[in-house]
Amino acid sequence: MSHRLKDDTLAALQDPQHRIPSTWLYDQRGSELFEAITRLPSYYPTRTEISILEDNLTDIAAAVPAQSLVVELGSGSSRKTVPLLHALRQPAGYVPLDISADYLAEAADALRAQVPNLSVQPWVADFTRAFDLPENLPPHQARLGFFPGSTIGNLSAEHASHLLRHCHHLLGDGAQFLLGIDLDKSPDVLIPAYDDPEGVTAAFNRNLLVRLNRELDADFDLNAFRHEARYFADPARIEMHLVCERAVSVQVAGERFELAAGESLHTETSHKYSVAGFTTLAAKAGWTLRHQWRDAESRFAVLLMQSRRD
């Protein structure tokens, strides 16, 4: 039984907000369901970001120094990373970071097969906390942080700012940071992206209860909870909730909790930014915007930031 999962879940149930950190959504099944989400027609971020990257690879490669070491936060899918590594001028190596050792090993192997002769050094790290880089990095001229997927949007502004500051310190002088952010837009587009007609996002959200039942010996009645995506304008964000449709009594790790009809577990927040707003946040953490690329509808932005000396 994971103590952090147990502590976080009990804390969420005790607190009136019932907020559970979204990292717990991503067990094996959760990661598979997220992968399925990225292929849904209504979930525009992944395909939009991939096409922005593909359309601008030449400009991106020209702006990044030759022999850069690529450090990816979250070791995402090779759909984004492989084209980038192919485009960059003599990348010095690739360091994918991820919290899950299993997922990381798989992702690293897949990448080695697609980009031969590249030094790949997977590194287990939880970037929601302070983390280090491996010690024996291959020789390189500069470092490029890569953080696609708008995953930074899952962090509160305060945590995002800490992470950007920490990356500024880790990546060092002259570093660049290539980062994807989902832009604020009409809830008519945002809500279906997080509440798809196929029900995949609902299954992804509910899978958290399956996990809690299995790993914390809980007895959540899955039928009592409905998936809901809620849009808030200030700060702009989508929240995922699991709403109790009726009063529920649940036992978790030996403790009993009563939830009233209408109460909800808040399982994920996905912040939506403006380029200006994000640039201000990043500037406070030592990063200066050098380039931005967007899709024709300005749904998503890919930013290239340069580290500024303090």
Ligand code: AVJ
């Ligand atoms: C991978 C965290 C960026 O917030 O859009 C997708 C996760 N959650 N649908 C996002 C997610 C529900 C996704 N991130």
